[in-house]
Amino acid sequence: QLVNFSIFSHHLKHFLLKDTKLMDVKLGQLGTWLAMRDFTPGGILGAVKRGYTRYYNKYINVRKGGLGGISMLLAGYIALSYMWSYSHIKHDRRRKYH
Numbered sequence: 380q381l382v383n384f385s386i387f388s389h390h391l392k393h394f395l396l397k398d399t400k401l402m403d404v405k406l407g408q409l410g411t412w413l414a415m416r417d418f419t420p421g422g423i424l425g426a427v428k429r430g431y432t433r434y435y436n437k438y439i440n441v442r443k444g445g446l447g448g449i450s451m452l453l454a455g456y457i458a459l460s461y462m463w464s465y466s467h468i469k470h471d472r473r474r475k476y477h
Contacts, residue, residue, distance in 0.1 A: 434448070
């Protein structure tokens with residue numbers, strides 16, 4: 380008997396794409412990969428928790444810690460606060476002070 384492996388390989392690719400990291404997804408597969416993500420509040424919260432845990436274990440919870448992880452967190456906070464206040468800064472840029 381002949382077995383049709385093309386259907387099985389399609390499902391296998393579909394299953395493997397779900398576990399693929401964003402940096403490993405090809406541009407043509409991006410729409411499919413995004414459609415497989417869980418955008419419910421629980422899914423987003425889970426993704427934030429996983430990201431925080433990965434960041435903490437990689438940069439903060441290390442044997443010989445340095446300033447790398449803390450400075451990266453501080454730089455992110457500075458960039459985020461600048462983006463939040465950009466419209467106010469842009470408005471004040473051309474104002475004349477007397």
